[in-house]
Every structure is written in structure tokens, then in C-alpha cells.
Amino acid sequence: MATRKEVAELAGVSEATVSRVMNGVGPMKEETRRRVADAAARLGYQLNALASGFAKGRSGNIGVVLPHVPKVRMFSTYYFSEILSGIGDALHQAGYGLLLLYRNPRERYDYVSLYRTRRVDACLILGASSLPEEQASVHALADAGLPACIVDQRFEPRGRDIPFVGADHRAGAYAAARHMLDTGRRSLGFLNGSPHYSNSADRYDGYLAALADAGLAPDPDLLFEGNYSRTSGYEAAGAIADRLDRLDGLMCANDRMAIGAIQGLRERGIDVPDRLPVIGYDNADASSLTDPPLTTVEVPFYEMGRLAAETALGMLSGDAGEDGPAAALQGGPAAASQSGHGGSALPDDAAGAGSPDNLEDIAPPDGPAAVSSPGGAARTTGGLLLPTRLIIRRSC
Amino acid sequence: MATRKEVAELAGVSEATVSRVMNGVGPMKEETRRRVADAAARLGYQLNALASGFAKGRSGNIGVVLPHVPKVRMFSTYYFSEILSGIGDALHQAGYGLLLLYRNPRERYDYVSLYRTRRVDACLILGASSLPEEQASVHALADAGLPACIVDQRFEPRGRDIPFVGADHRAGAYAAARHMLDTGRRSLGFLNGSPHYSNSADRYDGYLAALADAGLAPDPDLLFEGNYSRTSGYEAAGAIADRLDRLDGLMCANDRMAIGAIQGLRERGIDVPDRLPVIGYDNADASSLTDPPLTTVEVPFYEMGRLAAETALGMLSGDAGEDGPAAALQGGPAAASQSGHGGSALPDDAAGAGSPDNLEDIAPPDGPAAVSSPGGAARTTGGLLLPTRLIIRRSC
DNA sequence: TGGCATAATGTACGCGTGTACATTATTGAT
């Protein structure tokens, strides 16, 4: 392992000069720069990231926190892998490392220690819910005023808050419900996810808004609840079948529950879409594999990850970022809509089973103080909401 | 941020004593230990992992390398998320961090720099293939003699080699083919994956062995090739349909291709399983969601990740580990078969669609010098092969 | 009580870097 001292000797300069060359700081003669670079190359010298981080008091790593319960596959892997991919690209581009952290949603998680021990410089929190332990953990992090970003989950505003980046699920659910209503449904059921997620509430809002716009009153008996797992959708099929005489359409808060519900309905001899049209949400991988392929709402998860990472990084590099995640949208080197993944590009093999249809023009009447911004994302207090898109297939 | 000095002063001891208490090294009076612990607690002091790692020359992080090509979802997310989960649990238990690294499979990747810059103490390589750039990168890592472990991919032995942990895909494919043959198929096609993966070759071996045991000769015209993506299976359906008159069964090297193939076949009016029974491989999430549910081979991905992590950690903590990954099996605090995930436990909602059937007794005649070991895993030169299990559903 | 082995603690330094500050070289204007 070559060290800075050896490079300095070989190049005939001081260690400080080597340091400056390696970091590209301060003015220096081009010839000196080259001599040092050559010496470093000849010795195979590279900065010791550990020592460098130690001297700067920064690890150079961003913690990405995922929920994880042993033996239970609670969440869609599609969801996380897309977001992670976006995060990974953004962090790599900025020269940061991605430290993957698993958290048990039912236990208190000490975010602050991660910073105190310098394991991470910032955190991105994925799959958070408002379970008490979880909320308390996040509040402690917010109170400490540490750089972080919450992905796709909003907490109730309080003094200091952590910025979030999510998707406009209210608009997405509105578009889904609207599609059902526009195609003649009058009595639309809704299989929602756990109320611990702000997602669920947002989707419910969109559902209600679409009903209201169609002059329909919501029927509490047509509201079902699962926990976003396929099994919970499968199990909900019983209750749904019981209300079948009053239903002419079913909307689900995610694809996995929709798939489970379709399975359960089919086992009861209820055909989808002939007897009961169903619409999902997420545009997960599996949604195009099912029979029938699932009409669903595409969510820009990759972009979400990217923006969340850029938001957190923005809080690190000055700005004393009280601006929230919108700053990343405007100032980032690669803004959301230009990064080449997501947006209008179809993910891998999503095509071929139904014609995607951009229905951005069908917007919900009034979001939560949302204002559309240049990237197509809406900015709300303390957060950013990315636009979603309806994908029409054959299930409704 | 409290520092060691303040703790030492508050406790009335030297900094060295604080250090010893925090790390639990050397003999010390219980009262001293308590005094220091109290002082640390009162000041909210925690070890600075960065400084500690710097002093020890170790980052405390293990790099986990994943293939990643922008805009292309090349690999099953199920596969990686299961393996990652196993890795995460093992590393967390050992107090190590998980640094997620994305690699472009088509470019050379400088593993060695990761160590030289002290970003990681060891690496776990996932989704590796024998593409030239990739192979060269791995060889350089092996030549440097650095601690690492390759997951589910074997490279040809050479001087110094990196240990690997994988699954016995030869036996798995044998069981799958055998199941087909035992249920009356005589003319079994095989849709294999890219030959850049040792997986593919192993599965092909198992397929051939089962044919041979049934007294059948392989028909080269019934061998198809995809790239493990659903799309490639979908596209292969054309060639498969062309040979339909000579086929009475189709075996696929993974579930995604099987699902794609079934879709393609159905579009050509070929019913599965009535006209052509199909069997998959992996027991991915989606395999139980399809119509018909897919008979497949379960692979203990979680265990695979756990064992790989334990193998790499074993190379760190002495043993000058020339023993290969088997050491982790015997010596680890939680051996494979006891860790509670995988093994006989069904992953989440895999049940309910067909009766799983353990066919471990149907073993291939002769593996590549494989010897079964206490954990049920076979140990081969330089690597460990975990057992697979046939899961019978309705697609064949 | 003395001596010795061992436990328990303190002292001192190195780990490799970033950077504030001091110093020297260079340039340009007068």
C-alpha cells in the first residue's frame, strides 16, 4: 500500500501538495499536478477513503433504510429495487456510497446513532409507516436536524421536519377511479392498504374525489382493507364476493393485492373483467404477467429514488437546505425529467400487453396545496410529489 | 458530540481505559467498567466508527456487488432481494455494514481499489457471469488474495480462487427433468439461459443426466436459449411452437422465461399444461401467481446469502481461510439449517397453490465431486452447493 | 513481611489525511 508520503518523495513535493492534487483544491502549477499524478499512478496510490473521511468527519456513505421482518416478504421487491436503483445511480454519480440498513418496523430504530458514530452522512428512509415506534424514531431524527429524506411517506408536520419525496397518489388514485367511472362503473369498491401509510390515505382521497366528481356518494360497505400483500388481497376476496351484488368494479391500492383478489375471486367463479373489472396500482412487474393483464397506475419509482438521494445530498453540500426537496429538482446536475429512466420510457418489458395511455390531463380538482413544477412534479409543503400515469390493460 | 476524553474525565480514568471498556478488551475491574459505562451513557458517548475503523485499518463494511444496467431490468428482483436479505442478516449479526455497489457487467470493475481505499473489508459478488470483462475483474481480485465470496457462479479453477456459495442446480434440474419424465414425458425440450452463467451449464448437465437415466438421447433441436428474462421466454415461444410436433414437455431454466414462454405459447393457441406441460425454476414470487401456477424448483436464496456472508467474514477473522466456505457451515454461530428462514419453511405466501413435495431422495447419479455435508449442503472444490427442492403446481 | 506473578490502569504514539497558516516564487505596475 503506497502512502501519501512516498508519492510526495517520488514527485519531489510536500505531502500537502499531493493532497491538493488528489483533491483538486487550490491553485497549482500544471506541471506539478502532472508530476504528482504520475508518481501516484506509478506507485498505484489512491486516497484512503477511510482516513480521508476521518479527517473530514464524513463517512462518504448514505444510509438507505429498508423495513425488514425475518421470514416475511412484506413489501413488493419491485417497489424497492426500482427506488434503490435510482438512489444508487444518484449516489454513485455524486461519489457517495450506499449503506443498506435493515430496520424492524416494530422496533424503535436509532437513526441518530448512525450519524453520531459517523457511519452515514445522511439517511434515506424507505417503506416507513406511521406505526408508533417508527414515527417516534423519525421524529427523533427530525428533532436532531440531521440531513435525511423520507421516500413516499408523509408524516404530520411539526416543528422541524424531514423532507420527503413521493408520488402524487391522490392524483393516481383519482385517475384510476375516474377511468373506472368513465367506462360506466357506478358502484366502485376500493381495496385499500394499511392506514399506517400516508399512501393509503392519499389514494383514498383520490378515490373519494373521483366519486364526488361523478356525483356519487361513497359506500362504506364497499371499502375493504388489506396490507398490500397478495395474501391479504386473496383473503379480501371473500368479503368482496359477499358484496358482489352491489359492485360493478374494484379498485385496489396496489397490484399485489389486486392479483391476490383476482385469484380469490376466480376461485369463487367470479370472472375478471367480465363479471367484475379490477384495476391495480404500481405497474409492478407482475401486473403484466397476470391473466388478464392488469390495468394499473405507473409510479416513477426510479425517479423517486433519484430525487430523494439528490435531496439528501443537497442538504449536505450547504444551502442549509430549508428549501425542501424542490431544490434538487431545479439545481441538480441531471434533473428528473432528463435522466433517461422512467418518465416516458417504459420499464423493460412492460409493453406488449395493452396500450399505455397517458392521462395526465385528467387531474384531480384540488391537491393538498400542490403546485406543479418544471419537472412535472408537484411541490407541496415539505415535499415533492411525482406524477403518476394510467396504464390500461385488459382487467377493466 | 461527546468525545472519549470527556468520558475519561467524567469517569476519572484514562482514555485508554475508556477505549478498553468500549471494546471489552483486556482485564478490568467491574467497578471501573460500570463507572465508564455510566459516564458514557450520561454523555451520550458512542464510538466513532470512522475513527475506530481508521485506527484499525478496517471500514467495517462489506461490499455487495450487483449487476446493473440503466433502464434494463435484467435480473429477477426476487432473486437478489432474497439473497440480500440473507446477507443483511448475517452481516448485521456480525456488526458489519452492507455497502451496496452497482456494477456494469460489460465494463471492467476494479474490485481491488475498493479494498485499497478501505471502502470495504471484503466483497460479495452477486449475479456474476463469465463475460470477459467480468471474468478479468474477478481474476484480478483473486490474484490479489483479498477476502471475497462469489454467489451462485463458478469460475474455472486457477491458482488462487475466490470461494463461492451456490445451489446445486445440477441436482435441481435433474429433479425437474426427472419429474417430467416420471409423469410420462418422452420428448422434453429445454429452454436454457445465457451460457455465460455456470448456472446454465449446471442445469443443462442435470437435464442431460435425467434423460440418460431414462434411456433417452438428447435432441439438439429441442434445446432453446434465452437470457433469463421474461421477454426472451416470450420470444422463444416461436421456436418452441415450431417444434411442437416433437415436444411433449418443456423445461425452463428459470420462472421468468417459463412465464414468458407460456404467454407466447398461449397466444399461439397452445395450452399449458394440456397441450404442453411446462416446468420452471427458482420458485420466484410470480411463479405462484401465473395461470396455471408453475411447477418449479425452490432454491434457498436466503441461505445462500447468509452462507456467502459468513464465508467472507470467516476469511476476515483469521483462519487464513484456505478452507473455503464450508468452514462457515460448521463453525458459524447460526448454521444454515437452523437460521429459521428457508430450508423447510415456505417463503411467505408460496403455499396454497399446489402441494409442495420434497423430492430430495431423487438425487442425480454423480455430481461434480460433490459430497453431502451436515447442513444438507454439498461441498465441492472451492465452493458450497445448497440443496434445491421441487415444488409441484399445476403447469405440469 | 517480603517477593513475585498477575491484574489493572496510565502514557505515548501512530494510523493517513485535510487544512490553517507561514513561507517562497512569480507577476505586473510603477
Next chain:
DNA sequence: ATCAATAATGTACACGCGTACATTATGCCA
């Protein structure tokens, strides 16, 4: 040619910890 401003480089130290080694306390046996 002189001086000042600025560029370019060197010097010196802090960052927080682990640990080899020195030192002191303790217990045990004769």
C-alpha cells in the same frame, strides 16, 4: 529596479481511536 499582490508550495497539527509498553495495584505464598 522595487514593491505589492497573488500564485504556489511547505510546515505543522488536529482528527478519535487502538494498542504496545510502562507503571502501579493486588493477591498469594512462604
